[in-house]
Amino acid sequence: MKKFTIGAALLSMMFTGINAQSLKSPDGKFEANFQLKNGVPFYNLKYNGNVVVEDSKLGLRLFKDSSIKFASEIAKPEDASFDLNNGFTKTAEKRDSKNETWQPILGEKKNYINDYNELAVTLNQTSSDRSIVIKFRLFNDGLGFRYEFPQQKNLNYFVIREEDSEIDFPTDMKAWWIVADYDSQEYQYQTTKISEIPTQWPKAFDSNASQTLIKNAVQSPLMLKKEGKEPLYVNVGEAAVLDYPASHLEVDAQNFKFKTHLTADRQGAKGYIQTPSTTPWRTIIVSPKAEVLMDSKMMFNLNEPTKYKDTSYIKPTKYMGVWWEMIIGKSQWAYSTAENVHIGKTDFSKLTPNGKHAANNTKVKEYIDFASANGFQGLLIEGWNTGWEDWFGHSKEFVFDFITPYPDFDLKMLNDYAHSKNVDLIMHHETSGSASNYERWSDKAFETMNKYGYKSVKTGYVGDIIPRGEHHYSQWTINHYYRIVEKANDYKIMVNSHESVRPGGESRTYPNYISAEAARGTEYEAFGGNKPDHQTILPFTRWMGGSMDYTPGIFQTKLDYYFPGDKRFVQTTLAKQLALYVVMYMPLQMAADLPENYAKHMDAFQFIKDVAADWDDTKILSAEPGDYIHTARKAKGTENWFVGGVTDENPRDYTVDFSFLDKGKKYEATVYEDGKDADYINNPQSYKIYKKTVDSKTKLPIHLVRSGGYAISLKPIK
């Protein structure tokens, strides 16, 4: 009898105590638990005692280590004996905590707070004598965890077949998601229950220039909501995605479960690892309040502080661009009518101009004049360099040299002219996905930028990646993006990458990586349209790990203005376009429309001229993913505030509560609001502007029409 009792007690301990570790957040509200069950690692997450994430499995499957004939290893059937997902015992446990305040170089607030408790468990797989560490950091807004692979005798090199980190929810949840694709995030968000994802998946995408869809999987960051009496908002993402492929999330719809699915290379391998090494952090941000979730800086906190010696060149930039007129089809990137050009061989001055080349001396000077007159620091010029005639769709490796201008673009003259007017031209390096070619030219390209005084570059990766067989989110390509960013730092250049991987807070480590597109932006208004709720979702997903270059500010929303009969239109009111400058955090901030359209609405344009791009403080006043967002921000180093609000396809009334203002101060508020009769389809340009004196006690009612918005600029009255 005694033996049995001891046995039972031991058994009990084994499954709940000896192999289970518990971690609490600094404020005690979250609890994360780690446990080995029969040698397999699991974790769970609780909030206020309630299960947020059920026991979820962890682990990785590997190809054979250090194979001398790697290509043939991939082809062999799976051999579970190589996997790092079972047969573990815990051999060590280490706890730590941190509570620091740090200053982002460009940010939504002057200070970010990094406050967590940490638990690192060391697991040894007895059969192979290999050890891994799983590290958990529990914040007051959720959990981050990652795997670590110490350098050790039996683990030097390995290749990942798949990482199998699960996140198992106890109930169905509302989800805002886009389809998984190794090459693009430029999809419309779907709003369904988790259980409905497989049904909706086949209808959830249109075509893309580079596309490798993964069925019944979705991308991260993924936004979720447990509805009901005590709603809970959950965001699933990853941070510090470096030297590792980006992860998607396979869905097990019946069980409300997701599992990591890494981006493969053409061989089917999912990560070449040399120890010591760590995976990205898998993040689960949780809050009963959507506003608190959106405000989370967890992804940035999980990245390492920067090692850059000099960051003084990294500045916020408001810019315009010779760009939208090409996107809508009014002009072209290419200079000539040729269909086939050879960089370094073709004499472009002998080609027949197509008469539609936008990046020409005359037009660029006009844009410079307008940007200068209106206080914009930057002017992006696309189509300035040779190669656009056949840049796309041919798997052409040597597609651009990034240094040779077209015959009608005078590099020196235009840069001198811009500088004389306090404007910097912004460089454009479209790579056409030919990353290895870009690396070959990057030194010369950056030297050219330094020579002519360019301070930042927009890079692009439209089309399939070369090296052929790599994907936009493969490990190799992610390493490429950071090689470029690091080299740009050597030249004191800021980088804004399009069609690249979405950020997971890495701008803390690489602060010159000031923005990226990596989602469906304003250009898609001309490529099929963005649904009215699009901008109410992106800040809950794409923005969680870093700013997006959304390029808003379109005043002439209906494109039949240019092309009679054209049915395309930007699916918002004009006032909503203004609101985006506050609702979306954009330290690199574009006023994307043509000068002539701003000239027709200089009163509304005033808001874009006034709005800041860098902030001392941010308050998410009110937000619900897919429905509305209302945000207030305080411009860095000033007492000026800006407020913005947007709605989805539903009209809304909202009362702005100005209690965030300094007490006892008066402010002049300039309000830009949808006109009473405004409508994003039929009357998008109806807006009203009025001034009002406000203070911290003021409550201002605002009416937003469907896909409408409002913007307010406030400055103290002396």
Added chain:
Amino acid sequence: MKKFTIGAALLSMMFTGINAQSLKSPDGKFEANFQLKNGVPFYNLKYNGNVVVEDSKLGLRLFKDSSIKFASEIAKPEDASFDLNNGFTKTAEKRDSKNETWQPILGEKKNYINDYNELAVTLNQTSSDRSIVIKFRLFNDGLGFRYEFPQQKNLNYFVIREEDSEIDFPTDMKAWWIVADYDSQEYQYQTTKISEIPTQWPKAFDSNASQTLIKNAVQSPLMLKKEGKEPLYVNVGEAAVLDYPASHLEVDAQNFKFKTHLTADRQGAKGYIQTPSTTPWRTIIVSPKAEVLMDSKMMFNLNEPTKYKDTSYIKPTKYMGVWWEMIIGKSQWAYSTAENVHIGKTDFSKLTPNGKHAANNTKVKEYIDFASANGFQGLLIEGWNTGWEDWFGHSKEFVFDFITPYPDFDLKMLNDYAHSKNVDLIMHHETSGSASNYERWSDKAFETMNKYGYKSVKTGYVGDIIPRGEHHYSQWTINHYYRIVEKANDYKIMVNSHESVRPGGESRTYPNYISAEAARGTEYEAFGGNKPDHQTILPFTRWMGGSMDYTPGIFQTKLDYYFPGDKRFVQTTLAKQLALYVVMYMPLQMAADLPENYAKHMDAFQFIKDVAADWDDTKILSAEPGDYIHTARKAKGTENWFVGGVTDENPRDYTVDFSFLDKGKKYEATVYEDGKDADYINNPQSYKIYKKTVDSKTKLPIHLVRSGGYAISLKPIK
């Protein structure tokens, strides 16, 4: 009746006249015919009226042009409507000829003669309105042909599924071949009939560090012989393989037919083409005499003259190396016992030395002393730089930086020391197949070479290529080899690449590309051995398009000298090793053994010290592939001659006929011959040396033991 007759005549003309063009060689002995049969292109080749190559089909199969979603195009089923192999009519015909004499910068003769008649037929595929050109050049030693793709409205970009150039022989032939592999040529030659290739193929290879075998296909250059009363020797190869994948030859054994099989990339695509473009030349060298065939310079003649402005830095180089002792296992490339190092992070001075690192200051100085004392211009040092601890088998991309020496290798001191003794160190850039990494470092690496006075570099590509999925002979990788060679020219550096693609005469265009391995060389004597007939075949195959860095000169052939019980041995006599310096053309010429072994045989070593590496004239005295080769060469700018002869596994008697010498002159000949009792297995180091006065009338009988040889140096007696 009349109608019928006219019809028949027309029919007859159609199949023999209207769509058939004939081309003759300058001396009229060869005739090549081109013909469209039902719109499909064919060619044949005749010598002295006899069919050498029967009507053989030409053409290419393509993927869909300019596909926007290329990766998915590869997966689609073949669609013959895209192919360029049928539906042609001839729309133009152009004839040309040339007879020029040109001087190779480094060569086997002072002058090479380029004498041919040319026919270019323009074919238009009516259904697609696309035109191609097939160009034939007929020399006095055979035929070269290629496809040309003019820039035109309907043909700007295309991707090749396969090139299907056939070569159809009328009878079975003896063939000397190695298995087809996208990644290696390091195989033993097989000697079988064409009809026996499939049977022998499965037994014809051992393992290799990087291997992608193609069943029932062989590599080119391929050597063939029609046996019988009027034997005919035929060599099938390719020249000017630039911006195109290398081709293998699929065999249809029943029909004695071969067809091109291009090297694929990982996607399965076989060439990304932008017009205007040309394929490599497919070469068919033919002679009733093996000696005349081996002497052919057709592949070089088919390449463009160089555009390099300065070639004065390109010189022949005799060198020794810190190399063989690592190959046999006596010492190591790596410095430390570590299994896992991080370039740029690991402090190598803190690692534990393994005590076997060959490239250390003391040993290198000893080699410098010996090389200097014996008149060698160069000394290759392998293992001088950090990264060798884990360089292989891990798919490690950042494997070397090519600029950081190990702690026991003083870059400055050793280079100064070497220069003070009239020796240049030869740089080593092993890439481990990580080509994209090498490109990233190539400028810094070449700057470092210039800084320390290195004049040439040996590059290596051991292991699978990175970008992963590319092969050693893919188009991408071939472009990589030439990017490196062109960049090396900017730095006035000569290049010798190992594990790269075999040359097809491109050294005419890129004269700093002075040698390559790209076949099974002397190192394989330590990795399983080279059959005794190996060196009697390579000059008929590997050498046809350019010199090979065979690295001979092993005096201590039996390796049990180092490791008691070791059964490995170099499978030749010592005298045969001397002969190789004449039989093999090597402008970059290694004496590969350890100094201590030469020191024990300074009398035999004298030949290696004396033999030239650059030539005014070459006479192939007598040769039969797979059996024996006897060659005489005249050293550039001198009156000195060198003769060498080798045999296979059979002993042979041979009488050297000195009629190639200047008449009326006397020469002192120093003869190095197998000893009477020499044997490559049991008594390899038995040799005799004697002097003899000879003139153009002398006939000198020589006895070669099995896998034996002889060497003779001659200088005029004043």
